[in-house]
Amino acid sequence: METILQLLALTAVIAGTFFSVVGMLGFVRLPDVYTRLHATGKVGVFGVVLLLVAAAAWTPLGWGRAILLIILLMVAGPVTSHALASAAFRIGLHMKQPVRDDLRPDKAP
Amino acid sequence: MVSYVRAVLLLTLVYLALTSNLQASNIVVGVLLAVGVLALLRPQRRVTDWRAAGTAVVAVLRYIFVLAHDMVVSGMQVARIVLDPKLPIQPGIIAIPSGCQSELGTALSAHAITLAPGEMVVEIDDDGVMYTHVLDMAHAETAVAEAQELRVALLNKIFP
Structure with missing residues (x-):
């Protein structure tokens, strides 16, 4: 049991770190606000969830607290992305090279 | 009570x-x-229908499963796009009707869409149409519509 938990924690830490790093990489590489929010808001949250799983398996955090935190993150993550995207649209930051734009049909290619 | x-x-x-x-x-x-x-808290009155409770519980469990699955898949998908040297994105904003009558249903389905792979709600208008930013338009439209139908069916079971 100890070994299994240790293995789980190890894999979760490695995968969580990987996804957090990829989230930051996406933040740098992607072209505009909306695509960058995809990287931080999704990959980032997924990475933190994996790190929480690792913490629950291998530290005295406990599964109850970890699951509550995961649920809170899953509720808060998309709401943050949406709030930032909506704010960006309202102050007039628009997509770079859109394929289609239903919000501004006149500007689409 | x-x-x-x-x-x-x-x-x-x-x-x-x-x-x-x-x-x-x-x-x-x-x-x-x-x-x-x-x-x-302010007390809220809502009628509970016990016959619908069984299907609602099943629908809630399926909904949570769908959300968790969406989170994992979207993490993988966005990671693949970011790590690809050519950065294969075709961003766009498409309009999706929410299909839910209540405000709570619309809010939850916007939340579910934002958690789904490659989609993020930017704006919601008064009729409940969600303007969704899609990372990859190439195979987005049919997939988005199908996923939205599934989620709306589940949400309508949870909040009849």
């Missing part, structure tokens, strides 16, 4: 999960805190 008991039960469960201590005294403290929290 039923919804009050249910709220007390849920709040107590959250308290016990947070403290991870199942002693009788701690449970009593949890119940007292739950009653205190509910005393501070």
Whole structure:
């Protein structure tokens, strides 16, 4: 049991770190606000969830607290992305090279 | 009354999960805190239909499963796009009708869309049409419509 938990924690830490790093990489590489929010808001949250799983398996955090935190993150993550995207649209930051734009049909290619 | 008991039960469960201590005294403290929290809230009356409760519970479980699956898949998908040297994105904003009547249903389905792979709600208008930013338009439209149908069906079972 100890070994299994240790293995789980190890894999979760490695995968969580990987996804957090990829989230930051996406933040740098992607072209505009909306695509960058995809990287931080999704990959980032997924990475933190994996790190929480690792913490629950291998530290005295406990599964109850970890699951509550995961649920809170899953509720808060998309709401943050949406709030930032909506704010960006309202102050007039628009997509770079859109394929289609239903919000501004006149500007689409 | 039923919804009050249910709220007390849920709040107590959250308290016990947070403290991870199942002693009788701690449970009593949890119940007292739950009653205190509910005393501070505005009471809400909602009719509960017990025949629909069974299907609602199944729908909630399926919905949570769909959300968790979406989160994992979207993490993988966005990671693949970011790590690809050519950066294969075709961003666009498409309009998706939410298909839910209530405000709560619309809010939840916007939340579910934002959690789904490659999609993010930017704006919602008065009719409940969600303007969704899509990372990869190439195979987005059919996939988005199908996923939205599934989620709306589940949400309509949860909030009839």
